[in-house]
Amino acid sequence: MPMPTIKHIRAYTVRGGGADYHDQGDGHWIDGQISTPMSKYPEYRMTRKSFGLNVLGTLVVEVEASDGTTGFAVTTAGEIGAFIVEKHLARFVEGQRVTDIERIWDQMFHATLFYGRKGVVLNTISGVDLALWDLLGKIRQEPVHAMLGGPVRDELTFYATGARPDLAKQMGFIGGKMPLKHGPAEGDAGLEKNLAQLADMRERVGNDFWLMFDCWMSLDVNYATRLAQGAREFDLKWIEEALPPDDYWGYAELKRNVPTGMLVNTGEHEATRWGFRMLMEMECCDVIQPDVGWCGGVTELIKISALADAHNKLVVPHGSSVYSYHFVVTRHNSPFAEFLMMAPEADEVVPMFNPLLLDEPVPENGRMRTSRLDAPGFGVRLNPESQLARPYEH
Numbered sequence: 248m249p250m251p252t253i254k255h256i257r258a259y260t261v262r263g264g265g266a267d268y269h270d271q272g273d274g275h276w277i278d279g280q281i282s283t284p285m286s287k288y289p290e291y292r293m294t295r296k297s298f299g300l301n302v303l304g305t306l307v308v309e310v311e312a313s314d315g316t317t318g319f320a321v322t323t324a325g326e327i328g329a330f331i332v333e334k335h336l337a338r339f340v341e342g343q344r345v346t347d348i349e350r351i352w353d354q355m356f357h358a359t360l361f362y363g364r365k366g367v368v369l370n371t372i373s374g375v376d377l378a379l380w381d382l383l384g385k386i387r388q389e390p391v392h393a394m395l396g397g398p399v400r401d402e403l404t405f406y407a408t409g410a411r412p413d414l415a416k417q418m419g420f421i422g423g424k425m426p427l428k429h430g431p432a433e434g435d436a437g438l439e440k441n442l443a444q445l446a447d448m449r450e451r452v453g454n455d456f457w458l459m460f461d462c463w464m465s466l467d468v469n470y471a472t473r474l475a476q477g478a479r480e481f482d483l484k485w486i487e488e489a490l491p492p493d494d495y496w497g498y499a500e501l502k503r504n505v506p507t508g509m510l511v512n513t514g515e516h517e518a519t520r521w522g523f524r525m526l527m528e529m530e531c532c533d534v535i536q537p538d539v540g541w542c543g544g545v546t547e548l549i550k551i552s553a554l555a556d557a558h559n560k561l562v563v564p565h566g567s568s569v570y571s572y573h574f575v576v577t578r579h580n581s582p583f584a585e586f587l588m589m590a591p592e593a594d595e596v597v598p599m600f601n602p603l604l605l606d607e608p609v610p611e612n613g614r615m616r617t618s619r620l621d622a623p624g625f626g627v628r629l630n631p632e633s634q635l636a637r638p639y640e641h
């Protein structure tokens with residue numbers, strides 16, 4: 248039986264939640280006051296949508312094989328991604344065998360090197376790569392994790408990201424990561440407010456629950472050092488993405504400055520094996536957090552994870568729903584996963600890419616049996632009620 252080939256690749260866009268999970272309605276915790284690199288501008292300090300965090304929207308990549316099987320994936324890239332898929336990447340995908348995933352990745356990456364390397368181009372390449380893995384799993388009738396070597400554990404455990412770690416504890420999560428509210432532009436008063444919030448949350452959750460700050464690229468080394476030192480008494484488990492992604496030198500200094508035992512984590516806005524090589528060889532962090540929908544897809548995350556393993560680093564992917572779960576369950580150096588609380592008040596568990604996917608599994612009591620991931624491919628379907636647009640064709 249000859250291996251099917253890829254007949255068509257199509258790129259769609261959709262707004263409102265989904266893979267661009269920052270694209271939420273007003274009043275959602277994820278669009279509350281959160282420290283960002285734009286917080287130094289008061290007009291952009293109170294919400295992240297004000298400076299355009301939700302500008303891209305979701306990219307849906309669909310691939311159809313010669314036997315009629317289709318696969319798809321979603322990521323954050325919107326119309327820019329749709330253009331790149333239809334006008335540039337399609338030529339490397341259509342006509343190839345469904346198993347030619349490595350060659351397709353290498354051609355997509357090197358053909359876009361003159362304008363890509365990271366950012367939305369790598370988000371787009373990731374989306375194509377994830378769709379190809381979904382297609383291959385559907386053709387082989389096996390889940391992606393089985394094609395990656397199979398699970399190393401029977402259960403996934405999750406920490407929760409959101410405004411309410413106290414509720415996350417009640418829901419059975421192993422920890423709660425809070426967005427940092429105040430940045431350097433608000434001075435010592437803001438720093439004190441950050442520490443007061445941590446103190447209050449520690450009081451609410453007790454001592455046997457992880458608490459973390461997510462600083463979303465917004466600090467400088469001095470501020471991050473003072474925050475980490477002040478957070479020591481409240482047993483902050485890790486300080487995440489304290490500095491802009493390119494400040495490898497700053498991360499190396501911060502990692503030397505934080506209290507012994509406190510983890511310095513980063514990487515969700517880093518991409519490719521070369522970017523993560525910099526983070527690891529410059530001793531920037533303890534845990535890398537690639538987003539499989541942004542770093543290059545599964546094909547690249549395999550390489551990143553092996554490099555991390557050689558450096559004795561944990562790989563805890565940034566929350567990306569099923570796309571990270573299928574990977575995490577197969578890696579011994581990925582002992583837990585992130586779950587982003589997408590309910591507006593962070594008070595209930597709803598699917599991360601809501602309302603875009605059907606059959607999207609969610610943690611129960613902070614855990615997920617690996618068997619929940621046994622459907623072919625990534626095991627999810629597009630919600631037929633999604634208002635997809637196809638802005639470009641080739």
Ligand SMILES: C[C@H](O)[C@H](O)[C@@H](O)[C@@H](O)C(=O)O
Nearest residue numbers: 281408426461463565566587
């Ligand atoms: C909660 C954080 O501010 C971001 O919104 C989130 O996308 C990311 O940084 C995370 O680690 O989940």
Ligand SMILES: [Mg+2]
Nearest residue numbers: 461487488515
């Ligand atoms: Mg983060």
